[in-house]
Amino acid sequence: MINSIIFVLLLIAAIAFFSWNVKKISRNIKLGRDIDIKDNRKKRWGLVFKVAIFQSKMIGLPISGILHIFVYAGFILVNIEMLEVMVDGIAGTHRALSFFGFLYPIAISAFEFFALLVIIGCLVFLARRNVVRTNRFWKPEMKWWPRLDANLILITEVVLMTSIFFMNASDVILQSRGFGHYDKVGSFFLSSFFIPMLTNLPSETLVFIERTCWWLHIVGIFIFLNYIPYSKHFHVFLSFINVFYSKLEPVGKIANMPSITKEVKSMLTGEEPPMDDDAEEVAFGAQDVKQLTWKHLMDSYTCTECGRCTRVCPANITGKKLSPRKVMMDARDRLELTGKNIDKHDADYSDDKSLFDYISAEELWACTTCNACTNACPVNIDQVSLILELRRYIVMEQAAAPGELNAIFNNIENNGAPWQFSQDDRMLWAEELYINEK
Amino acid sequence: MSEGKQKIEVPVMADLFAKGEKPEYLLWIGSAGAFDDRYKKVTRAFVKILTHLNISYAVLGVEESSSGDVARRAGNEMLFQMQAMTNIEIMNSYEVKKIITCDPHAFNTFKNEYPDYDGNYEVIHHTQFLQQLITEGKIKIDSDLFKDKIITYHDPCYLGRANGEYNAPREVLAAIPSKKVEMKRNKSNALCCGAGGGQMFKEAEKGDKEIFIERTEDALETGANIIVTACPYCMVMMTDGLKYKNKEEEIKNYDIAELIEQSLEL
Numbered sequence: 031m032i033n034s035i036i037f038v039l040l041l042i043a044a045i046a047f048f049s050w051n052v053k054k055i056s057r058n059i060k061l062g063r064d065i066d067i068k069d070n071r072k073k074r075w076g077l078v079f080k081v082a083i084f085q086s087k088m089i090g091l092p093i094s095g096i097l098h099i100f101v102y103a104g105f106i107l108v109n110i111e112m113l114e115v116m117v118d119g120i121a122g123t124h125r126a127l128s129f130f131g132f133l134y135p136i137a138i139s140a141f142e143f144f145a146l147l148v149i150i151g152c153l154v155f156l157a158r159r160n161v162v163r164t165n166r167f168w169k170p171e172m173k174w175w176p177r178l179d180a181n182l183i184l185i186t187e188v189v190l191m192t193s194i195f196f197m198n199a200s201d202v203i204l205q206s207r208g209f210g211h212y213d214k215v216g217s218f219f220l221s222s223f224f225i226p227m228l229t230n231l232p233s234e235t236l237v238f239i240e241r242t243c244w245w246l247h248i249v250g251i252f253i254f255l256n257y258i259p260y261s262k263h264f265h266v267f268l269s270f271i272n273v274f275y276s277k278l279e280p281v282g283k284i285a286n287m288p289s290i291t292k293e294v295k296s297m298l299t300g301e302e303p304p305m306d307d308d309a310e311e312v313a314f315g316a317q318d319v320k321q322l323t324w325k326h327l328m329d330s331y332t333c334t335e336c337g338r339c340t341r342v343c344p345a346n347i348t349g350k351k352l353s354p355r356k357v358m359m360d361a362r363d364r365l366e367l368t369g370k371n372i373d374k375h376d377a378d379y380s381d382d383k384s385l386f387d388y389i390s391a392e393e394l395w396a397c398t399t400c401n402a403c404t405n406a407c408p409v410n411i412d413q414v415s416l417i418l419e420l421r422r423y424i425v426m427e428q429a430a431a432p433g434e435l436n437a438i439f440n441n442i443e444n445n446g447a448p449w450q451f452s453q454d455d456r457m458l459w460a461e462e463l464y465i466n467e468k
Numbered sequence: 469m470s471e472g473k474q475k476i477e478v479p480v481m482a483d484l485f486a487k488g489e490k491p492e493y494l495l496w497i498g499s500a501g502a503f504d505d506r507y508k509k510v511t512r513a514f515v516k517i518l519t520h521l522n523i524s525y526a527v528l529g530v531e532e533s534s535s536g537d538v539a540r541r542a543g544n545e546m547l548f549q550m551q552a553m554t555n556i557e558i559m560n561s562y563e564v565k566k567i568i569t570c571d572p573h574a575f576n577t578f579k580n581e582y583p584d585y586d587g588n589y590e591v592i593h594h595t596q597f598l599q600q601l602i603t604e605g606k607i608k609i610d611s612d613l614f615k616d617k618i619i620t621y622h623d624p625c626y627l628g629r630a631n632g633e634y635n636a637p638r639e640v641l642a643a644i645p646s647k648k649v650e651m652k653r654n655k656s657n658a659l660c661c662g663a664g665g666g667q668m669f670k671e672a673e674k675g676d677k678e679i680f681i682e683r684t685e686d687a688l689e690t691g692a693n694i695i696v697t698a699c700p701y702c703m704v705m706m707t708d709g710l711k712y713k714n715k716e717e718e719i720k721n722y723d724i725a726e727l728i729e730q731s732l733e734l
Contacts, residue, residue: 090657279580280576280579280580280630280631280632281629281630281631281632282576282580282625282626282629282630282631283576283580283581284540284541284581286581286584287545287549290545290546290549291549291584291585293546294546294549294550294553295553297550298550298553298554298557314545314546315543315545342657342659344659344660344662344679344682344683345673345675345679347659347679347682348662348672348675348676348677348678348679348681348682349674349675349676349677350672350673350674350675351673351674351675352673392673392674393673395666395670395673396672396673396675397665398625398660398662398663398664398665398667398679399541399625399664399665400625400629400660400664400665401625401629401630402625402629402657402659402660405629405656405657418541418543421542421543422543422545423543424543425542425543425544426543426544426545426546431542431543431544432670434669434670434671435542435544435666435669435670437669438538438539438542438666438669439539439542439544439547442533442534442536442538442539442547442551443547443550446499446532446533446534446551447499447502447503447533447534448499448534448538448668448669449499449503451502451503453530453532453533454530455502455503456497456502456503456529456530456532457478457480457502457527457529457530458502459497459501459502459503459508459511459512460476460478460512460515460527462475463475463476463478463512463515463516464473464474464475464476465473465474465476465516465519465520465734466472466473466474466733466734467472467473467474
């Protein structure tokens with residue numbers, strides 16, 4: 031009875047605290063500028079199935095792609111077992127779903143198989159990060175917290191999955207001894223390999239191991255659930271939503287700025303722009319998170335720092351400071367701080383800092399807009415679009431473009447080409463042009 | 469006038485319109501196509517092909533102005549939209565319906581970005597146009613000029629990743645008797661030449677290497693003796709890369725249109 035009460039209280043606390051944190055992240059994302067992304071739902075759901083659920087872009091790097099599918103699919107399937115854990119925990123029963131008879135041990139054996147896949151995946155991932163030191167996990171932005179965060183997640187998953195094997199193995203031994211409430215429900219395939227390790231222990235110790243692993247598993251999952259909002263691991267929830275809101279236009283299209291269209295039209299026609307009383311004063315580009323769109327902000331929370339973008343970025347490959355992953359991490363860190371400031375002070379509080387305190391002009395100007403990063407991102411984050419918003423601010427609000435770019439702006443304005451050639455010379459290429467007569 | 473050669477008078481939109489004629493295509497030359505010495509050759513090669521096939525086309529001539537692609541990507545949205553609206557006004561006044569261009573950046577901007585300002589055109593990259601002519605049997609290549617050559621194709625970002633066009637250039641190359649090899653990074657995984665997003669016009673940021681050198685090394689690794697591109701920026705970058713590697717004598721850098729021009733002996 032007391033166990034059930036403790037369980038229910040923990041369950042309520044875990045869900046409440048998680049919801050509270052999710053609400054905060056959702057509030058932070060909504061700090062962004064509003065944009066309307068509702069078109070073409072059918073195509074969007076198609077992308078969710080293909081890119082998010084079936085992870086089509088993960089396979090671009092086959093080893094980590096397949097191992098990630100192990101961990102992803104394994105973790106989801108193993109957590110079906112949580113259903114039974116919930117029932118047992120609340121009702122104080124033991125293996126409540128064993129009434130399924132012969133199907134029960136088959137199901138549990140299958141879950142054990144998936145748990146093994148998760149363990150294999152996580153161990154290889156740990157090795158890649160810490161022993162093999164795969165390049166993309168050792169970039170400058172991957173120090174301290176990002177590195178620790180990744181390792182904590184992987185270790186936790188290994189512990190959670192391993193506990194299942196010890197729990198099941200102890201359970202089977204106790205069943206065979208007919209001990210207490212451990213009724214015969216059948217034996218489970220993979221955990222049976224753990225039986226020799228435990229078989230000489232007294233029943234009381236086995237009960238202790240079984241119970242400890244049960245609580246470790248469930249409390250571990252409660253803790254893990256509540257760790258996720260503080261971690262890059264939040265992608266397990268957001269990637270599905272983020273993929274739904276993917277950019278559907280050709281990758282090469284850059285988002286229009288309607289506020290500028292109005293100004294340019296009035297400049298070209300000489301007419302006053304139509305007065306729009308509802309129109310807010312909008313900045314040209316973004317210097318801080320509130321001037322980005324909510325989609326940019328969602329992108330930043332969805333990023334799980336895998337570094338596939340940085341791995342293919344031509345600027346990064348050739349040793350420049352720009353790392354598209356760092357840009358996303360910086361945006362998220364800035365947004366987190368902005369959210370904390372709102373909680374501590376009020377919605378309009380300003381700490382006199384901006385995204386430019388996180389992302390330098392040197393990084394922003396190194397981008398070739400080649401879209402290798404957006405192409406590589408398994409969850410359809412649009413790094414280029416965020417970089418462009420910051421460039422727009424530097425150019426149009428701060429008038430601080432690099433000198434060479436100011437020169438081409440002047441040339442385009444004055445003579446219609448980035449070079450200083452007269453527009454009247456645009457046909458010189460066609461002079462003295464001959465074709466062989468056939 | 470040289471023996472056996474015929475002078476090409478490139479048709480200009482304003483002249484044709486004055487005569488009450490309306491060409492089927494607008495050929496967009498682009499600033500690089502008009503002013504960059506290397507890319508002018510590509511423009512000339514492509515115009516020869518159009519002339520050879522009696523394609524109904526015209527250019528804007530001195531009425532053409534920067535598409536604004538580079539201004540937009542360098543963050544100057546104001547200047548981009550000025551360029552876009554001015555160009556659209558001119559093109560719409562000539563009732564332009566179809567645009568061909570050798571520049572993937574102009575191609576991308578016209579196709580994907582100009583519709584936001586009422587500039588709606590069917591936009592065709594010259595590699596797509598050539599592919600179509602080959603498919604229709606209008607271009608037939610039986611020349612052995614490149615038979616012993618090894619050709620590798622560098623995907624321009626704004627044709628490839630930006631617009632998903634990986635096949636047209638490769639199919640055009642397939643029609644030219646020669647050996648083809650792919651670089652290790654190709655199609656959607658192709659490495660940028662380093663010139664997009666305004667980089668063409670500025671010093672690169674501090675790093676250990678220039679991007680165009682990294683990409684040139686990809687091309688050299690294939691053992692190809694011709695590097696083919698389909699973009700003015702890529703052309704400049706790959707040419708510089710070959711010079712940097714002192715390979716400009718043994719390895720040539722051509723636009724796809726130039727291979728066709730040479731194969732057809734225009």
